[in-house]
Amino acid sequence: MPTLRNSRLVRSALLAAVGGVVVCPRPLPAHDFVRESAPVRWVEQAMTEDLPPLKYPAYFDDFDKAKAQVHSGRYKTALLTLRRIANPKPEQLVIIALCKGKALAVTGRTEDAIKALTETTKVPFGKEQIELSAHPRVQLLHAEILAEAGRADDAIKVLRSHLKQYPDSWGGHYWAGEVSERLGDTESAKTFYAWFVDAPGEFWAKWTAKQSIPEFDDAEKVTWLGRSVDRWATLNEKYRNNKELPRQILNTFVKAKEIDADWWPAHVAAAEYFAERDDKKQAMGELGLALNANPQDVRALRLAGQISLAMFDFNRCDAAISALRKFDPDSVTADLLEGRNLMHQRLPKDAETPIQRVISAQPRNMEALGLLAATYALQLEEDKAEQILAQVDAVDVGNNNASAYLEVAEQLSAMRQYPRAAAKYKVAIARAPWWTAAWNGLGLLYTQSGDEAEAHAVIKSARELDPFNLETTNYLKLLNDMDSYKRIESEHFVLIFDETKDPILGEYLPQYLESIHADVAGEYKCAPPVKTFIEIFPSHAAFSVRTTGSPWIGTVGASTGRVIALVSPRKGGSNMEPFNWAQVLRHEYTHTVTLAATDNRIQHWMTEGLAVLEERTPMRWEWVPMLNKAVRDRELFTMENLTWGFVRPKKPTDRALAYAQSYWVCKYVQDTYGHGAILKMLEMFKNAGRMEDVFPAVTGKPLDDFYKDFLVWCDQQVEGWGYDEETSKKYDSVREQAEAMMKTDPKAAIPLWEKVLFLRPVDALPHTRLAGLYLFTKQYDRAIAHLEILHKVEIKDNRYAKQIARIYGRQEKWAEAAKYGLQAIYIDPYDLTAHQLLKEACEKSGDKAGAERENRVIPVLEKWLAAKQPGAAAESPKKE
Structure with a gap:
């Protein structure tokens, strides 16, 4: 279950990038998730085992080198080195078996690894001789490999036998707890973890009392202590209102690194701890340090991929998947990451393939079963989803599984299927009331669906469970602040804003909103079933937390369906700059309406394109040269990739191009096939239709043929824009003459600027110059004509x-x-x-x-x- 505890990381955290609106598109800031001491090169290094060569002391023999190679992730190299050890000493046999077993398992040769660890060769153990398979360290690795291979039931048998032989085994109790969680046997897990807390050892009490015992000088044991007490505290709700416990547990990982600076698993443990509490930056910093030491650690790469996916850093997630498959082509971890990746791309049908591969290899893999149920739920195949969940309950030891239900809830929530997601969250909470991720997920869902009273109660419960969770803290503070906001209710809207910091907004927004309701709702034949909440936040940081839980996103507005959130349209503080809030609200309310019309199943590019279309303003000046270049150079997105220009931009212009092209596609459909075609598409998307089915049904053409026709239309649009080489030369020449003439005879400059406008009619400059010249010559009606054009396009300057x-x-x-x-x-x-x-x-x-x-x-x-x-x-x- 440890991999599933982080399932919340793969929810669509950057909501504004997916379902919100970037009204003033600009590149998102480049977050440096990996500390300077741990550069991102770990992903690239892991792509091959062509890793930098290790430097060994002169006295190292092949035995020493093999140990170092396994510890640093050179698994294939280590296997070659081990072959060269011809006559190992008896005391070396255990280490050789451990190195061989680890290297074979990580590179996908599980059965060979188990065979290497279950040999009956006699090895020294203290003053005795025992079988290799009975050695405590061998048994622990054997159990770990079984668990990672999806054979948790076999692993727990090995661990129970191990603890009978070695009742004081720290690793045995930790791994027995973790494997029990994977099996869904929470009660047994509690017992195993509690060994570190309860008598006779009472190790946790000794640790917090800073007593000195030999075990506290062992980095591996201290790491096991921290991991185990964290899980014990979580499962028993010991974090509840306990602000000191998180620091104490985190200190175990810090101490482990102080004991042994080369003990990189402590960094992985710390990363998982931070990730569980939604502190992605700290988690990625720890992972960077771990992966610098061992670029091919599966556990670290898995978590790095999950966090990257949560942050919509798809390139890094893809790199983690490639790294895993480089040393294990059949990597189950890579398949699970790929499945999640496809789910995030709104491709649940495609996600079935890698997930089914996992289930074929590991039929009892709870994470895979939960994801498979989610794929069916997103395709409205409820019967199949429920069958998979029933299958999960059947194989779960405690028949009380929460993880699969949380997987389904997270995916449904990301797709704004709020009632269905809430039902699954509630099952997860009922089954695992200690699980902060389920509480947080439900709380975030309620904030997005406008049920803020329920959100406050749920997030407060999450905060009590774990006061160290970053996202919970952010949301609770924001909701507390919102309690003091003013509320103005009209027929179709509820305006919520900070009257102290924005004292005049209530005079204008309700009236404007009501003025656009009938127009927008009528356009798409759908009135939202409940009043729409319009929340205006006094700072960009507060808006970002409200939208995503993070303190920064590069947008000024976002719609989650019933709730529209905006930054206050004023400059100063953490805000961007004033913007046309009326145009933004019309854009956002179009999202609310089209989401309602499709039960939140509209394609993302389409909801954005329709929202821009509904602004009913001329094309933005900065889009013109960008679109011209994209059309001329054939750089437009394919229909399949259009949505990912918003959330996965590869170039600074990609997001703006995605907005512009989405607008064009919607305009082309409407102009060519009529507004009824738009309405038919919305209806089909509501019924979970896929683009490859919707377009032929509505346009009579396969998607590829539609796209070819669209490109022809695009060529026609840019004709006459004046950006071809010949016209550009004329434009530059006449513009220079016009600029010069303005200095000597402004009136004589007017016909020159009119010619500039004729050469390039979609350029702001000639309109600006002509407006000024007509004002100067008191030709006010002509000045107004150009000022109106400039005003309709301008969204920041009044x-x-x-x-x-x-x-x-x-x-x-x-x-x-x-x-x-x-x-x-x-x-x-x-x-x-x-x-x-x-x-x-x-x-x-x-x-x-x-x-x-x-x-x-x-x-x-x-x-x-x-x-x-x-x-x-x-x-x-x-x-x-």
Whole structure:
């Protein structure tokens, strides 16, 4: 069960990257998960056993070299070295068997390894001679190999026999506990682990009392002590409200490394400890140190792959899989990682293949059975899923398995199948109430589904179970903060925000949200069945925790279905910069509607494409050259890879390209086949349809043929954009003339800039220049035409909207002035000049309600600005 305890690591943690929205796409920061002292080269080294040669002391013979090679992961090399030992000394036989058994097992030769460890050759043991197979260290390795081979029932028999012969075996009690957990026999596991705590040894009491006993000078035993007491504490809920215990246990791994700096298994133990508590950065740091010492340790590579997958670092996960298969082509661990990888790619059908390989080799592998049940659940094959879960219960020793149910719950939760996932989480919690991962998973699910009262209770329970869990701590702090937030409820929405830090948002958002509900819901023939929560967070860090549990993601908005989370649209602190919150909300609410229409089963690229389409704004300027290059160089994503441009970008432009291309695909389908085709696709995705089935059914063409036609359409789109070589030369020449003419005769520059616009009609520069020139020459209607184009594309700067409002104000077109004054506030609600413009326009146009609102808002805003920046409220309005 230790590998399954980390199943939560493979949930879709970066929710915003998968189901949220990057409204202002930019590359995610490159997190350095591996400490500087442990560079990432461990993955590359493990790809072959072409590892850096070891440096041996001059006195090392082949026996010494073989030991060093096995310890450092040179397993194939060690087997060759062992062959050269012709006449081993009797006292060397045990070490040779251990080296041989370990090397054979890791490289996939399990039966040969067991044979090497079950020989009846006599070996010295103290003052006696015993059979090799009866040696305590040989028995422990024998049991470990059996367990890793999926034969946990045979392993526990070996360990029980071992403990009868060696009742004081530290390794025996630890491994018996771990193997019992794999079998689902929690009660036996508790007993085995408790040996380290209870009389007569009371080793844990002696450890915490800092007593000195010989065993505490043995790095391996101290590591076993830490692992065992951690599991004992977890299974018996001893972490509950105990803030000191986590530090004490973590100190065992620190001490083990102090005892023996070369004892890299202590780093693996520490990594598992951190990973269990969702501290991925610390875990990867420890794994880096372990894998530097042994680049081919299976346990470390497995955990590295799981954490990498949780962080959507697919390249590193793939490298871990390749590394495992390099020294064991039939690696079960690699197959399980591959299955998880495919599940994360929303390919449950494809994930069945590697998972079934595991089950063929290890029919009782609980992790594989749980994942297989999840693949069926995601394909709506509920009967098959329940049959697998029943099979798990049948083979589980305690008939009380929780791990398989947690696997299903995590995968369903990642796909936003909230009620189904919650049901499985509750089974896992009922069966394993000590398991923090199940509590955390259910708590996160409730936050994403908008059931925050339930989330608070569940996460509080998780916090009590383990106060050291990083993700639990983050969520609980956030939920506590949210208790003080203001709530404004309208017919279809509930707005939740920090009124102290964002005192004016409640004046604008509810009205705007209600104004778009009928439009967006009507477009997709689906009204969300419950009110949508709009949560505005005062800082980007709080928003990120709310969305993913991590303090940073590169987005300003995310939808999890019923809940839409946004960063406050103001600059300062940890926030990015102001943004058009109205456009973002329309984008996000489109997600909510299309997710509801498909029971959260819409393809990710499609929900993003429809959300951009529903913004109803011109294409963003920065997308134009990017799309032009992608079309000309045939660098567009395939339909199969389009979603992974969002969550698995390989180039800085990949995420932006994925948004733009997804928008184009949706626009192409709608323009070519009609809006009904979009609705039909949504219906089929709701019924778990796959793209390769949906597209032929809707368009009458196989997916490959559809894509070929789409590429032809793309070629047609970029024609006339003015980025071909010949037009670019003309563009550059005329632009230079226009820029020069502006310095001598601005009016004469106008026809030159009109020609620049004709050459490249989807470029912001000529619109910007012409707007300025028409303002300069008092040709206001022409200026407005270009300012409107610039404003419709701009999502961060409200100067175009304010300029339009001013022009309409001079022309006494007060209704139009009010419209653009409000849109300036949509982009920057804390811009005092925008509010002053809007107030005047409302008063002059007779909009009494609007004027009253601005009369309420402006004093509050002036006070807020004065508190943020003394003197700011008294400044004259800015001039653009």
